[in-house]
Amino acid sequence: MDAEILGLIAGSLVSLGAYSVLIGDNPISRITENIYMGILGGYIFAVNWDFIRKNALSKVAEGEFVYIIAILLSLMLLGRLKAKYMWISRYPVVLTVGVGLGLAMRTTVMADFLGQIQATVLPLNSFNNIVMVIGTCLTAAYFIFTTQESGVYKYIHTGGRVFLLCAFGVTYGQTVSFRMELVIGRLVAMLDPRVSMITYAFLVIIVVILIYGYKTNKIEWYTGR
Amino acid sequence: MSIMDRLLNLDPRIIFVLMFIALAFPILNPVILPMAIQDYSQKAFDFSDSIPEGSIVLFEGGLNAATYPQGGPGMVVQIYHMLTKGVKIVLFSIGTEQNVWTMTAIETALDKLPAGTPAENGVNWVHLGYIAGGEAGVGSLVNDIRATVSADYFGTPIDDIPLLEGINDATAFSAVLWWGGSEASIGYGVRQVSVPFDIPMTGMCTTNEVPNFSPYISAGQLQGLFGGVRGSAEYEFLLSLPGPALGQAMATNFGGLLWMLLVILGNVLYFIQRMRGEA
Amino acid sequence: MSDRVYKIQLPIFLTALLGILMVLEHFFPMPDVVTNFNITTRSFVTIVSAAALMLGIIFLTIAHVRTISQKKSEWYYSIFFIVSLLITIGLGLIGIRNESFLWIYNNMTAPIGAALYSLTAFYITSAAYRVFRARNWSAAVLLVCGFIVLMMLIPIGAIIFPPVVPIGEWIRSFPSSAGFRGMIMGTSLGIMGLGVRVFTGRQKEHLGIREERAGGE
Numbered sequence: 273m274d275a276e277i278l279g280l281i282a283g284s285l286v287s288l289g290a291y292s293v294l295i296g297d298n299p300i301s302r303i304t305e306n307i308y309m310g311i312l313g314g315y316i317f318a319v320n321w322d323f324i325r326k327n328a329l330s331k332v333a334e335g336e337f338v339y340i341i342a343i344l345l346s347l348m349l350l351g352r353l354k355a356k357y358m359w360i361s362r363y364p365v366v367l368t369v370g371v372g373l374g375l376a377m378r379t380t381v382m383a384d385f386l387g388q389i390q391a392t393v394l395p396l397n398s399f400n401n402i403v404m405v406i407g408t409c410l411t412a413a414y415f416i417f418t419t420q421e422s423g424v425y426k427y428i429h430t431g432g433r434v435f436l437l438c439a440f441g442v443t444y445g446q447t448v449s450f451r452m453e454l455v456i457g458r459l460v461a462m463l464d465p466r467v468s469m470i471t472y473a474f475l476v477i478i479v480v481i482l483i484y485g486y487k488t489n490k491i492e493w494y495t496g497r
Numbered sequence: 498m499s500i501m502d503r504l505l506n507l508d509p510r511i512i513f514v515l516m517f518i519a520l521a522f523p524i525l526n527p528v529i530l531p532m533a534i535q536d537y538s539q540k541a542f543d544f545s546d547s548i549p550e551g552s553i554v555l556f557e558g559g560l561n562a563a564t565y566p567q568g569g570p571g572m573v574v575q576i577y578h579m580l581t582k583g584v585k586i587v588l589f590s591i592g593t594e595q596n597v598w599t600m601t602a603i604e605t606a607l608d609k610l611p612a613g614t615p616a617e618n619g620v621n622w623v624h625l626g627y628i629a630g631g632e633a634g635v636g637s638l639v640n641d642i643r644a645t646v647s648a649d650y651f652g653t654p655i656d657d658i659p660l661l662e663g664i665n666d667a668t669a670f671s672a673v674l675w676w677g678g679s680e681a682s683i684g685y686g687v688r689q690v691s692v693p694f695d696i697p698m699t700g701m702c703t704t705n706e707v708p709n710f711s712p713y714i715s716a717g718q719l720q721g722l723f724g725g726v727r728g729s730a731e732y733e734f735l736l737s738l739p740g741p742a743l744g745q746a747m748a749t750n751f752g753g754l755l756w757m758l759l760v761i762l763g764n765v766l767y768f769i770q771r772m773r774g775e776a
Numbered sequence: 777m778s779d780r781v782y783k784i785q786l787p788i789f790l791t792a793l794l795g796i797l798m799v800l801e802h803f804f805p806m807p808d809v810v811t812n813f814n815i816t817t818r819s820f821v822t823i824v825s826a827a828a829l830m831l832g833i834i835f836l837t838i839a840h841v842r843t844i845s846q847k848k849s850e851w852y853y854s855i856f857f858i859v860s861l862l863i864t865i866g867l868g869l870i871g872i873r874n875e876s877f878l879w880i881y882n883n884m885t886a887p888i889g890a891a892l893y894s895l896t897a898f899y900i901t902s903a904a905y906r907v908f909r910a911r912n913w914s915a916a917v918l919l920v921c922g923f924i925v926l927m928m929l930i931p932i933g934a935i936i937f938p939p940v941v942p943i944g945e946w947i948r949s950f951p952s953s954a955g956f957r958g959m960i961m962g963t964s965l966g967i968m969g970l971g972v973r974v975f976t977g978r979q980k981e982h983l984g985i986r987e988e989r990a991g992g993e
Contacts, residue, residue, distance in 0.1 A: 275879060278883070279879060279882060279883035280883075282883045282884060282887075283883050283884075283886070283887035284887075286884055286887050286888045286891070287887045287888065287890070287891040289888070290887075290888050290891035290892050290895070291891055291895070293895065294510065294513045294895065294898055295510060302850070302853050303853065303856050304888055305888075305892070306853045306854065306856040306857040306860070307856050307857070307860045307884065307888070308884075308885060308888040308889060308892065309836070309857055309860075309861075310856060310857040310858065310859065310860030310861040310864065311860045311861070311863075311864045311880055311881065311884050311885040312885050312889065313833045313836060313837070313857075313861050313864075314833075314860065314861045314862070314863070314864025314865040314867075314868060315593065315594070315864055315868065315877075315881050315885060316593050316829055316830075316833055317829075317830050317833045317861075317864075317865050317868065318864065318865055318867075318868020318869060318872055318877070319593040319596065319627055319868070319872055320593065320629065320826040320827070320829045320830050321826075321830060321868075321869070322868075322872045323626075323627055323629050323822075323823075323826045324823055324826050324827060324830075326646075326647055326648050326652070327645070327646060327647050327819070327822065327823060328823045330647060330648075331647060338816060339820075339823070341820065342819070342820040342823040342824065343823070345820065345823075345824050345827075346823055346824055346826075346827030347827075349824070349827055349828060349831050350831070352831070352835075358984060359782075359783040362783070362787045362983050362984070363787060363790070364824045364827070364828070365787075365982055365983065366787045366790045366791045366794070366982075366983075367790075367794065367817065367820055367821060367824055368630075368633065368821050368824055368825060368828070369791055369795075369974065369982045370790065370791040370792070370793070370794030370795040370798075371633055371794050371795070371798055371817050371818060371820075371821045372630075372631075372632065372633045372821065373791075373795045373798075373967075373970070373971045373974060373975075374794060374795035374796065374797070374798025374799050374971075375632060375633050375636040375689065375798055375818075376632060376688070376967050376971070377795070377798075377799055377967060377968055377971040378798060378799045378801075378802035378803070379636075379688035379689055379692065379693060379802070380688060380964045380967050380968065381964070381968070382692050382693070383684075383687050383688045383691075383692040383718065384684075384688065384960050384961065384963065384964035384967075385961055385964040385965065385968075387692060387716055387718060388712060388716055388957050388960055388961050388964075389961070390716070391712070391715060391716030391717065391718075391957070392957065400946075400950050403950045403951055403954065404715070404950055404953070404954050404957075406954075407950070407951055407953075407954025407955060407957075407958070408954045408957045408958050408961075409958075410954075410958070411954060411955050411957070411958025411959065412958040412961050412962065413958075414958065415958070415959075415962040432958065433914065434917060435951055435952075435954050435955040435958070436955045436958070436959070437914055437917040437918050437921070437955075438917060438921050438947065438951040438952050438955055439708060439951075439952045439953075439954075439955030439956050439959070440918055440921075440955075441917060441918040441919065441920065441921025441922040441925070441952075442708045442921050442922070442925045442947060442948050442952040443705065443708045443709070443952075444918065444921075444922040445921065445922035445923065445924070445925030445926040445928075445929070446704045446705045446706075446707055446708055446724070446725075446925060446926075446929065447704070447705035447900070448753070448756055448897075448900055448901075448904070448922070448926050449704045449705075449725065449727075449749060449753065449926055449929045449930070450567075450679075450703050450704035450705035450725055451705075451894065451896045451897035451900055452520060452749050452752040452753065452756075452897050453566075453567045453703075453704060453725055453726045453745065453749060454563055454564075454566075454567070454890065454893055454894030454896075454897060455516075455517075455520050455752075455894040455897045455898075456520055456524065456566070456726070456745050456748045456749065456752075457563070457564075457565070457566025457567055457726075457745065457890060457894070458566070458887065458890045458891050458894055459520060459521050459524050459748075460524055460566060460741070460744075460745060460748075461566070461887065463521065463524050463525060505906075507905070509898075509899075509902040509906075512898070512901055512902045512905060513898040513901075513902065516897065516898050516901050517898075520897075530931045530932060530935060531931070531934075531935075532931045532934075533934055533941050535945065536945055536949070561886075561889070562885065562886030562887070562889045562890045563889055563890040563893035563894065565886075566890070593829075594881075594886075594889075597878065597881065597882075628822060629822040629823070629825040629826035629829070630821045630822040630825040630826075631825065633818065633821045633822070633825070634821070634822045634825065636818060637815075637818035637819050637821065637822055640814075640815065640818065641815045641818070641819070644815045644816065644818070644819040645818070645819050645822060651873075693802070704929065707948070708948060708952050708953070708956060709956060711948060711949060711952060711953040711956060712953050712956050712957035712960055714949075714953075715949065715953050715957075716957075727929060746931065747931060749929070749930050749931075750930050750931060750932040752897070753926055753927070753929070753930035753932070753933070754930070754932065755901070756901050756904060756926065757923065757926065757927065759901060759904060759905040760904050760905065760908055760919070760923065762905070763904070763905045763906065763908065763909065764908075764909055764910055764919075767909045767910075767911075
């Protein structure tokens with residue numbers, strides 16, 4: 273059998289196993305989840321090992337001995353395995369946190385702070401510009417927690433909240449669409465004409481197993497969520 | 498139990514089955530409807546189309562197994578668009594999964610290219626593979642490529658890649674194309690590449706993340722954005738390169754209608770209860 | 777040298793040094809030695825991050841092995857985890873572009889991951905039906921904006937009510953964008969504040985030290 277077709281069949285089976293959790297927690301979904309975690313864990317481990325081998329070990333072998341420090345720092349992470357040596361693992365964390373925070377701080381000033389302020393300085397000659405300026409000011413003011421919510425500030429706070437709710441509402445609508453697109457993406461592969469009959473067969477088998485399990489009380493039926 | 502009580506206490510599994518049918522039905526029986534092009538997608542397309550021939554662009558491939566069906570078709574179109582325009586591409590990924598799917602998109606795009614289109618690995622495009630470290634990894638890559646990665650996805654040493662001759666940081670790139678999927682990583686591109694190096698940027702993210710990055714678009718830090726499967730379908734349409742995204746975009750119709758009907762029904766029942774003083 | 781120096785004070789000092797050098801490099805011309813040091817530390821971060829991910833998998837494996845050895849509740853599921861992990865690592869160590877390795881990833885992990893990730897579509901719909909009510913003005917704003925935007929995104933929405941597209945795009949581009957802009961600015965200030973707190977040693981969570989135990993380790 274063609275590897276691609278075999279792959280589609282395997283994909284259908286495991287997808288149905290994962291979707292079976294919608295009926296309630298059951299052995300099929302638990303097995304599928306554990307297989308997923310195992311394969312993904314192995315994949316992440318292998319790819320990251322390959323990255324370290326290519327970008328640290330190979331460089332040391334080629335004479336760039338400074339990368340021994342990177343390898344040592346990586347090994348120091350193993351200090352987390354025992355509480356007594358936890359402090360050893362702080363040094364690689366210091367590297368990632370220090371460099372990461374430094375990189376984030378230096379670029380967020382221009383891109384996320386000054387850049388956004390600059391973009392908000394607009395002429396108040398159109399309704400859209402007015403909405404943008406007022407909305408940005410009110411939302412930014414909403415996050416100031418040092419002022420009591422009374423008097424004029426109460427209206428500023430409420431105005432900021434309106435714009436934030438607008439933002440969250442838009443995100444929610446977009447998220448609903450996104451989640452449906454995820455299901456569609458999976459269903460397109462499962463209902464591929466080359467394997468759709470096999471998908472239906474797997475579905476029937478899983479339904480029969482679940483019905484048997486619930487009827488004989490081997491699988492607990494959840495009555496409320 | 499009255500009908501209203503039954504409806505209000507409907508078993509969620511019935512809704513799950515209805516949603517399954519609503520999403521599966523249009524896949525088995527496709528219905529194609531006219532679709533307007535969103536303004537963000539038009540901006541992204543116009544920008545991509547304006548990149549001059551001979552430029553080199555930095556391309557982040559951030560689609561994983563879950564998001565590749567939505568963004569993959571669009572990413573294939575973007576790679577196709579660049580190569581057919583004579584634009585060279587330097588690709589990379591910041592996720593282990595994403596790394597493989599980027600290569601899948603490249604292979605699919607190469608298969609679609611018209612005969613004679615220059616598309617040689619190492620000359621017209623190169624995939625640098627997985628770069629660990631998230632935003633810090635991006636910062637490291639764009640400031641010193643050779644210090645961050647020693648070989649490409651296939652194991653070819655960086656110094657042996659003609660495309661990267663004389664290139665060691667982001668100053669060589671004319672544009673940034675960030676297909677971030679659901680990584681929420683477009684901000685990394687804006688902060689670490691686009692703003693510091695003053696390189697215009699566009700890209701793609703999943704539908705749910707589009708509002709998060711809309712301030713960057715209105716600030717001019719992003720030149721438009723393709724959003725989810727709809728964005729991919731629009732890109733396919735704008736470049737006249739039909740693909741799977743349009744069918745998927747159409748498949749959201751019934752699921753969306755079901756969601757809207759359920760929300761309306763739920764609110765109607767709630768207001769009836771409120772009028773009766775029960776809520 | 778007391779314990780406290782190399783277990784707490786030196787890490788805090790190094791965090792600050794590395795971060796401040798990164799920031800200074802961006803805004804001021806620095807000597808070559810500083811620039812080269814920063815390039816090297818940035819590349820070290822990628823190596824250590826990759827190692828950290830590997831360590832996470834090791835910890836997960838240890839947890840599952842303990843579950844099996846101590847025969848904890850539903851320990852037999854962990855066997856599936858261990859077996860699939862070992863097979864995948866074995867194939868991956870042969871080569872990450874090995875056909876079998878990629879086949880397992882593309883046809884087992886990828887579909888399950890996509891399916892699990894997409895489960896939320898069902899939960900979000902069920903939750904919307906049961907809970908998403910316009911109980912007050914706040915909820916009504918949220919509901920109306922979400923409704924309009926979803927209707928804009930599905931192609932049939934524009935056919936049912938054509939003005940929904942320009943209205944939805946306006947909401948997304950202006951009031952919503954203004955809201956997110958305020959949030960981005962707030963987040964940016966938060967990052968800067970966090971950086972100052974970490975560099976001055978006032979926040980030590982990254983070292984595994986909580987404030988109430990600041991006197992100890």
